[in-house]
Amino acid sequence: MTHIIHRTLNRTWPVAVGGSGVTLRDAEGKVYIDASGGAAVSCLGHGHPDVIAAMHAQIDKLAYAHTSFFTTEVAETLADVLAASAPPGMSHVYFVSGGSEAVEAALKMARQYFVEIGQPQRRHFIARRQSYHGNTLGALAVGGNEWRRAQFAPLLIDVTHVSPCYEYRDRAADETPQQYGQRLVAELAAEIARLGPDSVIAFVAETVGGATSGALTPVPGYLRGVRELCDKHGILLILDEVMCGMGRTGTLHACEQEGVAPDLMTIAKGLGGGYQPIGAVLAQQRIVEALSRGSGFFQHGHTYLGHAVACAAALAVQQVIQRDDLLARCRRAGQLLAQGLHQRFDAHPHVGDIRGRGLFMAIELVRERDGKRSFDPALKLHARIKQQAMARGLLVYPMGGTIDGLHGDHVLLAPPFIIAPDEIEQVVQRLGAAVDAAIESL
Numbered sequence: 001m002t003h004i005i006h007r008t009l010n011r012t013w014p015v016a017v018g019g020s021g022v023t024l025r026d027a028e029g030k031v032y033i034d035a036s037g038g039a040a041v042s043c044l045g046h047g048h049p050d051v052i053a054a055m056h057a058q059i060d061k062l063a064y065a066h067t068s069f070f071t072t073e074v075a076e077t078l079a080d081v082l083a084a085s086a087p088p089g090m091s092h093v094y095f096v097s098g099g100s101e102a103v104e105a106a107l108k109m110a111r112q113y114f115v116e117i118g119q120p121q122r123r124h125f126i127a128r129r130q131s132y133h134g135n136t137l138g139a140l141a142v143g144g145n146e147w148r149r150a151q152f153a154p155l156l157i158d159v160t161h162v163s164p165c166y167e168y169r170d171r172a173a174d175e176t177p178q179q180y181g182q183r184l185v186a187e188l189a190a191e192i193a194r195l196g197p198d199s200v201i202a203f204v205a206e207t208v209g210g211a212t213s214g215a216l217t218p219v220p221g222y223l224r225g226v227r228e229l230c231d232k233h234g235i236l237l238i239l240d241e242v243m244c245g246m247g248r249t250g251t252l253h254a255c256e257q258e259g260v261a262p263d264l265m266t267i268a269k270g271l272g273g274g275y276q277p278i279g280a281v282l283a284q285q286r287i288v289e290a291l292s293r294g295s296g297f298f299q300h301g302h303t304y305l306g307h308a309v310a311c312a313a314a315l316a317v318q319q320v321i322q323r324d325d326l327l328a329r330c331r332r333a334g335q336l337l338a339q340g341l342h343q344r345f346d347a348h349p350h351v352g353d354i355r356g357r358g359l360f361m362a363i364e365l366v367r368e369r370d371g372k373r374s375f376d377p378a379l380k381l382h383a384r385i386k387q388q389a390m391a392r393g394l395l396v397y398p399m400g401g402t403i404d405g406l407h408g409d410h411v412l413l414a415p416p417f418i419i420a421p422d423e424i425e426q427v428v429q430r431l432g433a434a435v436d437a438a439i440e441s442l
Contacts, residue, residue, distance in 0.1 A: 014390075019046025022416050022423055024395065032390065033415075035427045036397035039211065040243045040360065040414035041274040043326075044317055051275050051316040058312035067306045075306045078315045082282065085252055087261035091285035094298070095278065095306040099242035099268035100134030102279035103204075106264045107138050108300050110202045110236050113287050116294035119234075124195050125157075126188065127204040128164045130405070132212040133240050142204045145212040146405030160195065162187050164209060165218045168353040168364065169372060169403065181222030189229055197233035202263070207254035208357060210243035214364060214402055214410030215356030223258040236263040236287075242279065243360075246270030247321055248414060250331040250358030257357070263287060273317040276310035326417040333419055334358035340428035341413075350439055359417060364402060365409040365435070374408045375442075377401070382409040384438035394430040411435070 006013060015027040022045050024032045034042060044051065058074060065072060079093040094109070096102050107125065114122040127133070129144040140149060141156035144164070149156065163170065163184055171180040192200055203226060209216030230237045239262035244254045248270050251257055255265070264287065268279030291298055304310070321327065338354070338361060345351040345363055352366035365381055367373045375381045382398035389396050402408030415427065 021045045021047070022419050030393065032393050032395050033423060033427055033430070034395045035413050035415045035431070036395055037269075037414045037416055038274060038395075039269065039397060040248060040412070041269040043247060043270040043417050044273045044320060045416035045418050046274075048273075048275075048317075048320065050320050051273065051313055054312045054316035055275065055309055058309050062308050064304075064308060066303070067301070072306065072308045072311065074308055074315060075311045078311045078318075081315065081318055082280065086282050087253055087255060087265070089261055089284045089286075090265065090282045092283045092288045094281040094283065095311065096268075096280065096302060097277045097304050097307070097310070098279045099240075099266065100136045100139045101302060101305075102242060102266035102268055102281050103133045103139040103142070103240060104136045105300055106238050106266050106281045107142065107202075107204075109281065109283065109287065109291075109298060110238060110264060112295075112299060113236070113290050114201060116290045119198070122199055122201045124160065124200045125202055125204055126160045126162060126191055126195075126200060128206075129161045130164045130166070130209070130213045130403075131161075131204075131206055131240075132210055133204065133206070134242070143212075145401065147401050148212075148405070160191055162191055164213060164216060165222055166209075166213065166216055167219055168355065171219070177219040178221050181219040181225060184222055185225035185229055188226065192229070192233060192235070197235070200233065200235045202236035202238045203230055204238045204240065206240045206244060207258065208244035208249055208360060211397070211399060211412065212401065212405075214362035214399065214412050215244075215360050217355060217357055218258060223255070223260045227260045227262075230263075238262060238264045238266070240266050242266050242268040243414075244357075246318075247327050247330055247417060248358055248360045249356075250327060250334055252327060254357070271317070272310060272314040275313035275317065276307070277304075278307070278310040278314050321417070330358050330417045333415075333417070333421075333424060334361070336421055336424050337361055337413065337415075337427070340424055344428050344432045345435075348435070350435070356413075359413075359415055359419070361413045362410050363435075365411070374403060377406050379442055381438060381442070382411070384441055385409075385411055385434050388434035388437045388441075389431060392430045392434055394427065394434065396431060396434075 018025040127142040131144040133139045133143040144161045265282045272278040353364040382400040397412040
């Protein structure tokens with residue numbers, strides 16, 4: 001009997017009791033390789049001594065002070081670290097407790113910015129289909145996953161959604177990747193023209209698609225074209241790097257690999273590595289200066305923003321990543337993971353695509369490779385793969401509705417940056433066995 005409203009009701013959940021490195025252990029003594037980092041969260045794995053020590057030290061000094069009265073040394077230090085390593089022009093940080101809160105704050109900050117500079121007529125956000133930006137109402141509104149949005153649609157603000165950058169399914173046979181990206185930028189330009197350029201607040205996009213689409217990477221030039229289009233019309237670019245950021249794709253910020261700096265950027269999961277709930281919005285200096293010259297405050301807030309222990313944990317995580325050169329290790333491990341996935345699945349009759357960057361990889365399942373036809377959603381192949389993987393001591397992040405919120409299945413992998421080569425081999429082997437067993441059970 002449980003009094004918790006679990007994510008899925010009417011089932012019994014294993015009880016996690018311990019974690020070390022890339023593994024978790026349940027109350028029955030079973031050990032799992034955490035090949036998804038929870039939800040791309042545990043970048044340092046579990047039980048890292050330096051992070052635990054930093055949290056203990058902060059608790060001994062100060063656990064909590066409300067930001068309407070105080071700032072704290074640890075929050076200021078963390079903000080300095082994040083600003084120093086941010087994309088060009090980004091100078092300030094707004095701390096929250098997670099990814100959904102970060103997106104919500106970014107949307108409100110973008111709207112307030114235009115009010116402060118005398119453009120209150122700007123009211124529209126444009127985002128992409130099959131995106132995921134969180135589960136608060138504002139974040140859900142800009143998100144483009146229809147399954148998540150459907151029952152809450154009457155409560156959501158009106159947001160326009162354009163095509164995702166989904167090369168595997170949407171690039172035409174006679175298009176180069178660059179031409180495909182140009183076509184997507186042209187589609188966005190047409191939507192901006194339809195709404196009226198001076199009525200659009202921002203374009204919101206995941207730099208690399210995450211939970212609902214499975215590690216969709218942008219084609220060359222696409223995000224640069226988006227950046228130029230936004231600049232042309234004075235529209236803000238909000239990049240959501242809650243899942244793909246903070247080193248996950250091999251650079252601290254995924255947008256570094258695109259040569260693009262956003263106006264606002266959301267981060268969370270890899271920021272604190274799961275040791276405490278924390279997220280943040282990184283903002284361009286001109287946005288903060290506009291608020292400072294205008295009303296003098298950001299009309300927003302949460303009780304636990306800038307929580308001292310959360311900031312201490314995040315600061316320690318970022319220091320370990322830098323000290324131990326884990327971005328380079330992530331790139332090397334990502335290459336091994338990609339090689340292993342290609343060796344295991346390139347000839348698999350039911351794996352249509354292998355994609356991603358760094359330690360942020362996915363496979364997309366298909367009933368037949370030639371026509372890219374997906375499995376019947378009623379079969380819930382993704383759930384079967386998860387069950388089979390857990391039975392083999394492997395934690396992965398499968399999801400259904402990859403194509404349109406209903407059809408398609410993928411499996412996302414996002415292991416800790418510290419994963420060793422032999423552990424990567426085990427991940428690939430166990431995943432292969434789980435995929436085969438799940439398909440055989442249909």
